[in-house]
Amino acid sequence: MVERIYLFKRFERFWHWSQAALVITLLVTGFEVHGSYSLLGFGQAASIHTTAAWLLVGLWIFAIFWHFTTGEWRQYIPSFDQLGAVIRHYSYGIFLGRPHPYRVVPERKHNPLQRLAYLGLKLAINPLIWTSGIAYLFYAQWRDLAPAWLGLQEVAIAHTLGAFMMLVFLIAHVYLTTTGHTPLAHIKAMITGYEETH
Ligand code: HEM
DSSP: OEEEEEOOOOHHHHHHHHHHHHHHHHHHHHHHHTOOOOOSHHHHHHHHHHHHHHHHHHHHHHHHHHHHHSGGGGGGGGTTTHHHHHHHHHHHGGGGGGOOOOOBBBBOSSSSHHHHHHHHHIIIIIHHHHHHHHHHHHHHHHHHGSTTSHHHHHHHHHHHHHHHHHHHHHHHHHHHHTTTTTTTHHHHHHHHSSEEEE
């Protein structure tokens, strides 16, 4: 039996896809500024990077407000119930064609592994990128006040580490979103809001 459930509200879908577009823009331009390759030219890459970063900061402020006013932040409270079953599913059950052990309902739309991954993104990766990026941008204003161990190099390392963590998240995330009952099923749900459960 196929059941359609409404999981992703309009603002959430807007936030998700604009965040994805901005993060991908930041990764592409950021690694160019870092010197990994040459695509747009350093000056243009740096200016697009700064504009996209400010847009993302603005989007995050709205998204944080939305999560708290709607109570949706509760979706990210860690739960270890069925975590082992979900990990076993992605490690081998999925390759044996076994059904997913977790049943999605709107109040608990993320399985325990998604809860941990998204919470880690929001509480570790995002703040690391956010604070190190702002420290980078305003270095000239605080350099004279900084302790001896903290300089531009440390800020740059923290920011690049955040960028690599985000890239690893993105690769794992996109792979996992293609593991629904069809490769595009979860992606369609993030576009229309409706997930089809079997
Ligand atoms: C780096 C950029 C991205 C970030 C930071 C990100 C982050 C997130 C977060 C936090 C959620 C949970 C949303 C919620 O609570 O409702 C989510 C869900 C989802 N994302 Fe992304 N995403 C990114 C890129 C992408 C891309 C490129 C795709 C597809 C090609 C994608 C497909 C999906 C899908 C299908 C879901 C819903 C399934 C689920 O709940 O796990 N995302 N993403």
